[in-house]
Amino acid sequence: xxxxxxxxxxxxxxxxxxxxxxxxxxxxxxxxxxxxxxxxxxxxxxxxxxxxxxxxxxxxxxxxxxxxxxxxxxxxxxxxxxxxxxxxxxxxxxxxxxxxxxxxxxxxxxxxxxxxxxxxxxxxxxxxxxxxxxxxxxxxxxxxxxxxxxxxxxxxxxxxxxxxxxxxxxxxxxxxxxxxxxxxxxxxxxxxxxxxxxxxxxxxxxxxxxxxxxxxxxxxxxxxxxxxxxxxxxxxxxxxxxxxxxxxxxxxxxxxxxxxxxxxxxxxxxxxxxxxxxxxxxxxxxxxxxxxxxxxxxxxxxxxxxxx
Amino acid sequence: xxxxxxxxxxxxxxxxxxxxxxxxxxxxxxxxxxxxxxxxxxxxxxxxxxxxxxxxxxxxxxxxxxxxxxxxxxxxxxxxxxxxxxxxxxxxxxxxxxxxxxxxxxxxxxxxxxxxxxxxxxxxxxxxxxxxxxxxxxxxxxxxxxxxxxxxxxxxxxxxxxxxxxxxxxxxxxxxxxxxxxxxxxxxxxxxxxxxxxxxxxxxxxxxxxxxxxxxxxxxxxxxxxxxxxxxxxxxxxxxxxxxxxxxxxxxxxxxxxxxxxxxxxxxxxxx
Numbered sequence: 308x309x310x311x312x313x314x315x316x317x318x319x320x321x322x323x324x325x326x327x328x329x330x331x332x333x334x335x336x337x338x339x340x341x342x343x344x345x346x347x348x349x350x351x352x353x354x355x356x357x358x359x360x361x362x363x364x365x366x367x368x369x370x371x372x373x374x375x376x377x378x379x380x381x382x383x384x385x386x387x388x389x390x391x392x393x394x395x396x397x398x399x400x401x402x403x404x405x406x407x408x409x410x411x412x413x414x415x416x417x418x419x420x421x422x423x424x425x426x427x428x429x430x431x432x433x434x435x436x437x438x439x440x441x442x443x444x445x446x447x448x449x450x451x452x453x454x455x456x457x458x459x460x461x462x463x464x465x466x467x468x469x470x471x472x473x474x475x476x477x478x479x480x481x482x483x484x485x486x487x488x489x490x491x492x493x494x495x496x497x498x499x500x501x502x503x504x505x506x507x508x509x510x511x512x513x514x515x516x517x518x519x520x521x522x523x524x525x526x527x528x529x530x531x532x533x534x535x536x537x538x539x540x541x542x543x544x545x546x547x548x549x550x551x552x553x554x555x556x557x558x559x560x561x562x563x564x565x566x567x568x569x570x571x572x573x574x575x576x577x578x579x580x581x582x583x584x585x586x587x588x589x590x591x592x593x594x595x596x597x598x599x600x601x602x603x604x605x606x607x608x609x610x611x612x613x614x615x
Numbered sequence: 616x617x618x619x620x621x622x623x624x625x626x627x628x629x630x631x632x633x634x635x636x637x638x639x640x641x642x643x644x645x646x647x648x649x650x651x652x653x654x655x656x657x658x659x660x661x662x663x664x665x666x667x668x669x670x671x672x673x674x675x676x677x678x679x680x681x682x683x684x685x686x687x688x689x690x691x692x693x694x695x696x697x698x699x700x701x702x703x704x705x706x707x708x709x710x711x712x713x714x715x716x717x718x719x720x721x722x723x724x725x726x727x728x729x730x731x732x733x734x735x736x737x738x739x740x741x742x743x744x745x746x747x748x749x750x751x752x753x754x755x756x757x758x759x760x761x762x763x764x765x766x767x768x769x770x771x772x773x774x775x776x777x778x779x780x781x782x783x784x785x786x787x788x789x790x791x792x793x794x795x796x797x798x799x800x801x802x803x804x805x806x807x808x809x810x811x812x813x814x815x816x817x818x819x820x821x822x823x824x825x826x827x828x829x830x831x832x833x834x835x836x837x838x839x840x841x842x843x844x845x846x847x848x849x850x851x852x853x854x855x856x857x858x859x860x861x862x863x864x865x866x867x868x869x870x871x872x873x874x875x876x877x878x879x880x881x882x883x884x885x886x887x
Contacts, residue, residue, distance in 0.1 A: 455734075459727060462716075462738030466724050469713035472705075476672070477781075478698030478729035 312434040314557045318550030319441035320502045321525060323448060325549050326542055327495030328522035330488050334468040339489065340396025340519060341381040342496045344403030345374040347515040349497025351410040354510030358416050363424045367501040374497020375490040377403060382486035400515075407512055414512040416504075423505035437506045444502070445546060448495065453539045455491075464488055496522075520573045525549035527580040618685075620821045621648040621671070621789055626680030628666050628845075640666045642845035644680070648789075648823070648838075652852075653815050655832040656825045657864075658842030664825045667842070668793050671823070673697045685788055699729030702782035704775070704795040711778030714767030718758065718777060721766050722747045725781030750780050754810065772803035776810060783814050790815070792824040796831075808835060833859050843872055 324346060331339040349370035356366035377399055384395040408414070425436040455461045466474045467484040475481050496518065504510040529541070529548030536544060559572055628641040641663045648654060658664050669675035671682060673694040682690045684700055702725075705711050712721045723739040744762060751759040754776050758769075766774060775795060782790055792811065796804035812835055815822050826832050832839055839856050841849035841864070848871035851859060 457738050458734050459732040459736045459738045460734045462720055462724055463732040465720075466713040466716060469715050470710070472674075473711055473713055474724075475694040476698055476703045476705075476711075477724050478695055478727070479724070479732065480695055 309434070310557050310561070311554075312432075312438065314553040315550055316434045316437035316441060316506065317503075318553035319438060319445055319546070320499050320506060321521060321553060322445060322546040322549035323441075323502065324496050324499035324518060325522040325525035325545050326448065326452070327492045327499065328519065329526050329541075329545055330492040330495075332523065332526065334465060335485060335488050336468060337385075337392040338396075338519065338523070339381065339492065340393065341377055341399045341403075341489070341493050342396070342518045342522065343515040344400035344407070345377045345493040345496040345515075346500035346503075346518045347407050347510070347512060348373045348377055348403055348410070349500030350504035350510040350514055351407045351416075351500075351512075352497075353501035354416040354418055354504045355411055357418055357421050357423065357505070360421075363422055363426070363505065367424055367498065367505070370501030371494045371498040374500070375494035377497070378490040378493030379486060381493070382489035385489070386482035386485050404512070411510060411512065415509060417509045418505060419508055424502070425505060433506075437502075441502065444498075449539065449542050452491075452542065456538055460484075460487070517570050517573050520570075520577050521552065524573070524577045524580055525552045527577075527583075528552055531580070531583060618650050619647050619683075620650050620652075620685060622646070622681075622683040623671075624681040624683070626667075626670060626682070627678050628663070628670060628675065629678050632678070640845050641670065644845075644847060646840075646847060646850075648821060650821055651819060652838050653812075653820070653822045653836035654824065654838040654840060655836040656823060656840045656842060657827070657829060657832045658840075662842040663845040664842050665793055666845075668703075668791050668823065668825060671789070672701055672703055672791055696729075700788040701791060702728060702785075702787035702789075703791040704778050704782055704793065706794040706797050708771035708774040708778070708798055711781070712766045712774050715765060717763045718751075718766050718769075719744060719747055719762040721777065722750075722781055722784060726784045728785050728787075750784065751777070753813075754780065772799050772807065775799060775803075775807050779807065779810060779814065783818050783820065786818055786820070788821065790820050790822040792822060794825045794827060797827060811835070829861050829864055833861065833864065839864075841868055841871070843868070848872060 324342070327345075328339070328342055331337045352370040352373045353363070353366040356369060357363050381395050381399045384390045384398060385392055390398070425433070425440050428436045428439050431439065456465060463474065463479040464484040464487060466477070467479060467481050468488070471481050474484070500514070503514070525548040526545055527548070528551050529544030529546075532547065532551075533540075533544050555576070556569065556572070560566065560569075564572065623644050623646045626641050626644040627639070630636075630638040630640055638661075640661075644663075644667060656664050656667070666675060670677055673689070673692060673696075677690050680690070681688060684697075689697055689700075703711075713724070716724070717739075720739050723743060726743065747762060748759040751762075756773055756776060758773060758777065761769075766777065769777070775798075779795070795811075796807050799807060808831060811822075811824070814820065822836075824836060826835075833856075837856060838852040839849070839859065840847050849864070849867045851867070
C-alpha cells in the first residue's frame with residue numbers, strides 16, 4: 308500500500324514534467340534537452356528560497372519562472388541563431404549546471420523541518436499530502452493548457468508544430484510560437500523540479516539527470532495504452548503513463564535491483580518502448596506473410612486438382 | 616484604367632552565387648499585374664517559375680530588384696508580414712494544411728491570415744462553423760459534414776480544394792498558385808482547376824498560377840506568361856490570349872527563344 312501511494316505521489320510530480328516534455332516533443336517535434344537543466348533549476352530556486360524561510364508557494368512559482376527563462380534562452384538559440392535543437396538543449400543544460408550551483412551555493416540543500424507547499428495538509432501522511440497537492444496542481448495545469456491550446460494563439464502554436472511553412476504563409480509568427488512552447492514546456496519541467504525537491508526533502512545538483520528519459524517513457528507508455536487522442540485526453544494518458552512508469556520502477560527496486568543501476572534501467576526501458584512500434588509492425592507483417600503463404604499454397608493445390 | 620496590384624522591377628535571383636555552380640535563375644524580371652488579372656505561367660524546368668513565385672511570397676530573399684504590392688514596397692518583408700496581403704496554394708497538398716488539425720481548425724487559421732493571434736479569443740469559435748460549412752458546400756465533396764475530421768485523413772484532392780478555399784476565406788490582394796494541381800490525378804486536377812476559376816471570378820481575385828499544362832494555361836485565366844531562362848519571353852492577354860492555341864504558343868516560344876539566342880550571340884561576339 309505504501310509503495311502504491313509513494314508511486315502515485317512521485318508519478319504525479321513526474322507527470323507535470325512529462326507534460327512539459329510532451330509539448331516540445333510532440334507539438335514542436337523536438338527532444339529538448341533543456342529539460343535536464345530546467346528540472347534542477349526549479350528545484351534549486353525553490354529549495355534555496357525555502358531554506359531561507361520564503362513562502363513555499365512563492366518559491367515554487369519562482370522556480371517555475373526560472374524554467375520559463377531557461378526555455379526562453381533555448382528558444383532564442385533555436386529560432387534566432389538557428390542552432391540545431393539538440394545542441395541548443397545541450398548548451399542551455401551545460402550553462403544551467405553552473406547557474407544551479409550558484410543558486411544553491413552547494414551541491415545539496417536539505418529541506419528537513421521546513422514549510423513546503425505540501426505542509427498545508429499535515430494532518431495526513433507525507434505521501435497523501437503530495438497526492439492531494441499534486442493532483443490539484445495537475446488539474447490546474449491541464450485546464451490551463453487545454454484553454455491555451457484552444458485560443459487563437461494556441462491554435463497558431465499547434466499549426467506551427469504541424470507545418471511551419473503553412474503557418475508562415477498564413478501570417479503566423481513561427482519563431483515566436485516556438486519560443487512560447489519552449490517557455491511553457493520548461494516552466495512546467497522546472498515546476499516539477501521545485502515540487503520534487505519539496506517532496507523528497509532536498510535539492511541536489513544532479514537530480515536532473517534522466518529527466519528526458521523518464522518523461523519520454525511516461526509519454527510513450529501513455530501513447531501505447533491509448534492511440535490517437537485529443538489533446539486533453541492525451542494529457543490524462545501521460546499522467547497515467549507517469550504513474551505506471553513509477554510503479555514499474557518501484558517493482559524493479561522491490562526485486563532487489565541496486566538503485567545505482569536504475570538509470571541503466573531507465574535507458575533500457577525507454578529503448579524497448581521506442582522500439583515497440585517497429586516490433587508490432589514486424590509481428591503483423593510476419594502474420595500477414597504466413598497467411599499469404601497458406602493462401603498461395605491453397606491456390607496452387609486447387610489449380611493442380613483442376614488439372615487432374 | 617484598373618490599378619496595378621503587383622509591380623516587379625528588375626528582379627534578379629542567383630543560386631550559389633560566386634561558386635562554380637552559380638545559376639542566374641531570374642534575369643531581370645519586369646512586370647505589372649493589374650486588378651482582376653488571372654495570369655497563367657508556363658515554362659520548362661528551371662525556367663524560373665517557382666523562383667518568381669517564391670520571390671513574391673517572400674520564401675526566397677530578393678537578390679536585387681524590387682517587389683511592390685498595391686503601392687507598398689514589400690521587397691524585404693517576411694513571409695509572415697506578406698501573408699496579410701498574399702495567399703498561397705502549394706504544389707504538395709500536404710504543404711497547404713496542418714495535417715493534425717481538423718478541417719475547421721485549419722480554416723479558422725486561414726480566416727485569420729495575417730492578423731494577430733490573440734491569447735484572449737477562441738481559436739475556432741462555434742460562430743464561424745456555419746460559414747465554414749457554407750464554404751465547403753461549394754466544393755460538392757461532402758466535406759461540410761467533416762468539419763472535425765483531422766485534415767491529414769483526407770485525400771490529396773480534398774485537401775487541395777480546402778487549401779484553395781482557405782486562401783480565399785479572407786480575400787487576398789494577390790493569390791499565388793504554384794502548380795497546385797500537379798500532384799493530383801487528371802480528374803481531380805480538372806475539378807480543382809474549375810474551382811480555381813470559379814473562386815477567382817466570384818471573388819474578383821488577382822491571381823498568378825503556374826502550370827505545366829499548356830492546355831490549362833490557355834483555357835484558364837485572362838493573361839499568359841511564358842518563362843525561359845529566367846525571363847518572361849511571351850506575354851499575351853485579352854483577345855489574343857482568348858484565341859490562343861497550343862501551336863500558336865509553341866511558335867511564339869520558338870520565336871522568342873530564338874530572338875533571345877541571337878541576343879546572347881550578339882553579346883558574346885561583342886565580348887570577343
